[in-house]
Amino acid sequence: MKKAYFGEFGGQFVPELLMPPLIELEEAYEQIVPSEDFQREFNSILKDYVGRPTPLTFCKNLSSELGFNLWLKREDLAHSGAHKINNTIGQALLTKYMGKKRLVAETGAGQHGVATATAAALLGLECIVFMGAKDVERQAPNVKRMELLGAEVRPVYSSTQTLKDAINEALRYWISHQRDTHYCLGSVVGPHPFPALVRDFQSVIGKEAKEQFLEKTNRLPDHVIACVGGGSNAMGIFYEFLEHREVKLTGVEAAGEGTPNCYHSATLNKGTLGILHGTKTYLLQTEDGQILPSHSVAPGLDYPGVGPEHAYLKETKRAEYVCVTDEQALSAFKVLCKKEGIIPALESSHALSFALNLKGKVKENYHVIVNLSGRGDKDLDIVFKHLK
Amino acid sequence: MSLNKFEKIFQDKQKKGKKAIMPFLPAGYPDKEKFWEYIREMDQLGADIIEIGVPFSDPVADGPVVEKASNIALKNGVNLKWIIDNLTEYRVFLDCEIVLMGYCNPFFKYGYEKLAKDMKNAGVSGIIIADLPLEESIKIKPIFDAHDISLIYLVGLNTSKERLEKYAKFASGFVYFVSVLGTTGARDKLPEELKEKLKLARDIFDLPISIGFGIKSPSQVKEIEEYIDGIVFGSSVIEHINKGKDIKDFFKAWI
Ligand SMILES: Cc1ncc(COP(=O)(O)O)c(C=O)c1O
Numbered sequence: 001m002k003k004a005y006f007g008e009f010g011g012q013f014v015p016e017l018l019m020p021p022l023i024e025l026e027e028a029y030e031q032i033v034p035s036e037d038f039q040r041e042f043n044s045i046l047k048d049y050v051g052r053p054t055p056l057t058f059c060k061n062l063s064s065e066l067g068f069n070l071w072l073k074r075e076d077l078a079h080s081g082a083h084k085i086n087n088t089i090g091q092a093l094l095t096k097y098m099g100k101k102r103l104v105a106e107t108g109a110g111q112h113g114v115a116t117a118t119a120a121a122l123l124g125l126e127c128i129v130f131m132g133a134k135d136v137e138r139q140a141p142n143v144k145r146m147e148l149l150g151a152e153v154r155p156v157y158s159s160t161q162t163l164k165d166a167i168n169e170a171l172r173y174w175i176s177h178q179r180d181t182h183y184c185l186g187s188v189v190g191p192h193p194f195p196a197l198v199r200d201f202q203s204v205i206g207k208e209a210k211e212q213f214l215e216k217t218n219r220l221p222d223h224v225i226a227c228v229g230g231g232s233n234a235m236g237i238f239y240e241f242l243e244h245r246e247v248k249l250t251g252v253e254a255a256g257e258g259t260p261n262c263y264h265s266a267t268l269n270k271g272t273l274g275i276l277h278g279t280k281t282y283l284l285q286t287e288d289g290q291i292l293p294s295h296s297v298a299p300g301l302d303y304p305g306v307g308p309e310h311a312y313l314k315e316t317k318r319a320e321y322v323c324v325t326d327e328q329a330l331s332a333f334k335v336l337c338k339k340e341g342i343i344p345a346l347e348s349s350h351a352l353s354f355a356l357n358l359k360g361k362v363k364e365n366y367h368v369i370v371n372l373s374g375r376g377d378k379d380l381d382i383v384f385k386h387l388k
Numbered sequence: 389m390s391l392n393k394f395e396k397i398f399q400d401k402q403k404k405g406k407k408a409i410m411p412f413l414p415a416g417y418p419d420k421e422k423f424w425e426y427i428r429e430m431d432q433l434g435a436d437i438i439e440i441g442v443p444f445s446d447p448v449a450d451g452p453v454v455e456k457a458s459n460i461a462l463k464n465g466v467n468l469k470w471i472i473d474n475l476t477e478y479r480v481f482l483d484c485e486i487v488l489m490g491y492c493n494p495f496f497k498y499g500y501e502k503l504a505k506d507m508k509n510a511g512v513s514g515i516i517i518a519d520l521p522l523e524e525s526i527k528i529k530p531i532f533d534a535h536d537i538s539l540i541y542l543v544g545l546n547t548s549k550e551r552l553e554k555y556a557k558f559a560s561g562f563v564y565f566v567s568v569l570g571t572t573g574a575r576d577k578l579p580e581e582l583k584e585k586l587k588l589a590r591d592i593f594d595l596p597i598s599i600g601f602g603i604k605s606p607s608q609v610k611e612i613e614e615y616i617d618g619i620v621f622g623s624s625v626i627e628h629i630n631k632g633k634d635i636k637d638f639f640k641a642w643i
Pocket residue numbers: 082083084109111112186187188227228229230231232233234299300301345347348373374375
């Protein structure tokens with residue numbers, strides 16, 4: 001495959017001024033990340049600070065109701081409450097190895113911002129987080145969290161004032177501060193090497209899940225399911241299973257309200273090919289190539305693009321991509337709370353909803369792993385509003 | 389090969405001891421009618437090359453002034469087809485050369501092949517794509533070459549000697565040197581290291597060199613005069629227009 005590409009997807013569509021820091025990062029990705037020192041330090045932080053390995057939980061109650069075997073990979077139990085921390089620890093550590101002193105990050109809902117601020121605090125780095133002004137308002141508790149962790153949150157007032165604009169602003173900041181700053185991008189999106197770098201840091205999810213599942217059942221699962229915003233938790237759990245073609249992989253996108261012409265985030269299902277934030281991939285856009293606003297009840301899925309490797313997995317049919325509406329996700333959210341005593345993130349509830357829908361369609365000895373990418377405490381306000 | 393349109397302009401200016409004047413304005417800003425009035429006025433005032441901005445919803449290389457103007461242009465209903473259709477009509481009234489400047493996605497969606505053909509028909513001589521670095525341009529450049537459209541590259545203060553040399557192998561039209569390590573937007577002062585880097589670029593490129601990003605007044609370029617052939621200003625023109633001032637006053641200082 002062409003360097004920096006997954007099939008025809010990916011690439012490095014950035015201003016020339018960003019090429020030197022990207023080339024520097026590529027070298028760090030190829031040389032520092034695989035080194036023994038880096039891996040030792042990374043894995044020790046994952047174990048002793050993040051709390052890895054996270055458990056693989058068998059859902060006893062739900063499984064007997066559903067008539068197949070449902071397992072959850074518990075990223076909700078990772079420190080700071082979601083898979084996002086795997087990536088930010090990796091990138092923050094890499095930043096130290098590269099001799100830079102500051103992280104800049106974008107955040108939508110605030111989860112990646114909190115995870116970046118956490119990693120920065122741990123490793124003694126400065127941290128600036130750009131966040132759309134609308135999101136600053138909608139996600140006030142996460143802004144406070146980031147500030148408690150020592151990060152500076154900068155509201156972005158341009159355009160739609162949401163995640164995509166925060167990414168634009170972080171890229172702009174990186175252009176002018178590249179000498180001492182690393183851009184800690186939050187998902188498997190953006191220019192090469194980010195999609196590969198973030199995937200590799202998240203691939204610990206799939207490695208653990210496979211090992212844990214093998215240990216408990218002596219076989220591979222039949223089906224692995226994850227939600228897809230940018231696609232990092234999904235790539236993280238899919239990657240280890242890619243070569244096992246008998247394992248079915250499903251990515252679940254957000255259909256929003258699911259009504260005709262509503263805003264949604266189902267990029268792979270309903271988007272078209274284009275170029276945004278440095279990468280060629282599927283996008284929500286007009287015929288003229290202007291980016292459209294996205295929407296989901298799950299703030300972390302609310303992005304008008306998707307990682308280029310997912311576009312490739314879709315095209316090569318190695319993974320399938322489906323979508324789930326706000327309402328379906330909310331109903332799956334409630335089911336997991338009541339039946340298993342786990343409050344899932346609304347993002348993860350999308351993946352869960354698809355799994356619950358397999359009821360009656362698969363056999364009794366069918367084994368499904370859902371990546372429970374985060375915990376739902378952050379979403380309670382949204383959920384209560386919808387339950388009324 | 390005979391002199392390309394750009395080389396001719398820069399050579400004529402050089403003979404007169406002058407720099408090419410290259411204003412930038414997003415298409416359809418401040419509105420669809422006034423935009424063409426400004427273009428005609430700038431042409432008559434002596435602009436040598438006018439860069440027409442193709443608005444994009446997510447312009448990562450731009451500062452707040454250009455971004456805001458682009459958003460307004462989009463709200464005014466501007467798209468690439470409108471720009472090209474209008475140029476086909478108005479081009480004959482303009483003496484200057486026209487360059488389109490924008491981001492990959494609107495060009496990609498339009499289709500590079502069709503774009504190159506339509507640009508040629510509309511009398512556009514060059515294209516600048518802010519988020520298309522050398523590596524990604526290699527496949528696309530021959531399409532523009534085939535229609536005599538120069539794909540103009542941007543380089544900057546952090547572009548290494550090795551990269552400049554790679555660019556030199558492919559560059560056409562002129563070289564757009566970004567004078568700050570940052571986004572578009574008028575600055576009071578240009579960076580110290582600019583002069584040395586321009587000297588290096590002069591050695592490496594056979595083509596004329598224009599500087600842009602951050603320029604607002606002639607005094608800023610005094611020190612680097614001998615290393616450049618053209619000057620681009622965008623944000624400072626837009627700000628001038630935004631203040632409701634006559635565009636003539638802005639040009640007076642430069643011509
Ligand atoms: C819990 C959780 N899951 C999923 C996502 C979506 O991101 P990705 O698709 O990169 O995993 C987010 C993003 O904020 C999140 O917080």
